[in-house]
Amino acid sequence: MDARYAKMAQFLEYVSNQYSLSICVKDFSGFIPIDKELDRVLQPYLAHTNPFCMYIKADHKQYFCCVDMMRPMAIKCAGGKPFYGVCHAGVGEYVIPIKADDIVLGAITAGFFIERPDLSRHLILRRSRASQKIDYEKACELFDRYIVPSAVGLEQMLTFLEIVAEYLATTYLHLKNIHSGEKLPARRYNSHEDTIVAHALEYISRNFASQILVRDVASYCYCSESYINHSFKKRVSMNVNTYINKVRIEHAKHRLLHTKDKMTAIAMDVGFNDPNYFSRVFTQLVGNTPSEFRRRYS
Numbered sequence: 074m075d076a077r078y079a080k081m082a083q084f085l086e087y088v089s090n091q092y093s094l095s096i097c098v099k100d101f102s103g104f105i106p107i108d109k110e111l112d113r114v115l116q117p118y119l120a121h122t123n124p125f126c127m128y129i130k131a132d133h134k135q136y137f138c139c140v141d142m143m144r145p146m147a148i149k150c151a152g153g154k155p156f157y158g159v160c161h162a163g164v165g166e167y168v169i170p171i172k173a174d175d176i177v178l179g180a181i182t183a184g185f186f187i188e189r190p191d192l193s194r195h196l197i198l199r200r201s202r203a204s205q206k207i208d209y210e211k212a213c214e215l216f217d218r219y220i221v222p223s224a225v226g227l228e229q230m231l232t233f234l235e236i237v238a239e240y241l242a243t244t245y246l247h248l249k250n251i252h253s254g255e256k257l258p259a260r261r262y263n264s265h266e267d268t269i270v271a272h273a274l275e276y277i278s279r280n281f282a283s284q285i286l287v288r289d290v291a292s293y294c295y296c297s298e299s300y301i302n303h304s305f306k307k308r309v310s311m312n313v314n315t316y317i318n319k320v321r322i323e324h325a326k327h328r329l330l331h332t333k334d335k336m337t338a339i340a341m342d343v344g345f346n347d348p349n350y351f352s353r354v355f356t357q358l359v360g361n362t363p364s365e366f367r368r369r370y371s
Contacts, residue, residue, distance in 0.1 A: 075110040081240060082114045088233050092225035095166075096234070097121055100179040100267055101147045104245045111244065112308055120271035121164075125215040127275065129162045132204040136295055140265040150177045155231050157186070162200055163193030164220055167227075169234045173242035174249075181234045181241075185220045193220075269294045270308045273301060277313075281320045282344045287313045321345065322358050329367040336363055 089096050098105070098118045106112045130136040138161050149156060150170035159165045166184030170177060187193060197216060201209035223230065276293045277285070290313055291301040302312050309316055321343040328339045340351035355363050 075114075077244075078110055078114045081237065084233075085118060085237065088225075088230075092223050092230065093221050094223050094225060094230065095121060095123060095184050097166075097182045098179060098241070099143060099146065099182065101143065101150075102176065102178045102245075104178060104248055105267075106308060107248050108244070109310070116271065116274065116308070119267040120275075122271060122275040123219045125212070125219045126162070126164070127272075128212060128215050129200060129207060130272075132200075132206040133295060135162070135200055135204060135207070137265075140268055143265075146180060147177055150180050155235070159189075159192065159196070161196060163196035163216070165193075167231065167234075169231065169238050171238045171241050171245075173245045178242065178245050181238050183223070183230060183234055185222065187220065187222055266304055266308070269296055269301065270304050273305070273313070274309075277317055277320055281317060281324065282342060284344065284346070285317060317344075318354050319358060322355055325351070325355060325363065326359070326366065329363055330371050339363070 085096055088094055096118050097120060098115050100106075100119075105115055126139075130139055142160060146158075146168060149158075150168065150172075153170055153172055155167055155169045157165065157167050164184055165186035165188055166182045167186070169181045169183070171179045171181065193216065194213065197212050198209055201207040201212055225233075272294050273290050276290055280289075287298050287302065291298045294301060296304075305311060305313050305316060311319070324343045325339050328334055328342070332339075334342075336352070337348045340346075340348045343351075345351035345354070352363055355361075355366070359366055361369065
């Protein structure tokens with residue numbers, strides 16, 4: 074990892090874990106994917122993927138309602154000052170604009186905050202009435218379990234995230250100089266590519282042990298198979314199937330090193346129905362057969 078971004082990644086992880094903050098980086102101008110390392114570092118922060126948000130966004134209309142909120146957010150960020158808002162599903166968060174050269178590049182959102190539980194319940198009820206996929210009681214249960222109020226003071230939190238916003242603005246200026254022939258701003262205003270990639274990564278992380286296919290990932294992200302593969306190659310530098318196998322092999326490596334389980338059992342548990350195919354994929358990605366890897370490193 075680029076040393077310039079490693080400390081930012083550590084800082085975001087520290088702030089997020091230490092203060093129970095859900096941090097999300099919204100890119101309005103499309104400058105983040107320009108630098109592959111920056112894109113990779115920020116991928117865990119490109120969309121809210123906690124169970125409550127994912128449950129609400131499992132409904133097609135609610136998913137795009139969430140995406141469409143980027144436009145009014147970008148307009149309000151033009152003021153350059155942090156502000157507070159409540160999303161369509163009742164989750165409160167602070168928004169810290171990212172600006173450089175008087176351009177609104179994006180925003181950092183930080184939550185969760187619950188100032189009015191009655192309003193949150195009302196909005197969840199509206200979402201459930203508008204969708205057959207959303208059960209009000211289950212949504213409330215997930216909200217109570219996963220929307221944990223932050224433990225950080227407001228002034229301290231804003232200071233932390235304004236540091237990150239300033240760093241990203243400086244990074245943009247650096248990229249602008251390197252890519253002077255490209256018009257970085259206005260490359261993208263309201264694209265949901267970030268959200269699609271983040272949701273696809275989360276879906277694969279949760280379901281790698283199942284027999285998931287590219288069409289399953291595309292369906293979950295409300296896009297075509299060609300679009301999800303194109304986005305993965307662009308943002309993750311591999312296609313969806315390769316990434317799924319990579320996740321499976323990482324879990325298999327852990328099992329090989331820390332258990333005495335048989336190869337067949339490990340292969341089945343991480344999503345491979347054919348032990349021989351598991352061995353071929355493992356050897357291709359790791360450089361050793363599963364047996365050699367266990368013997369050499371356990």
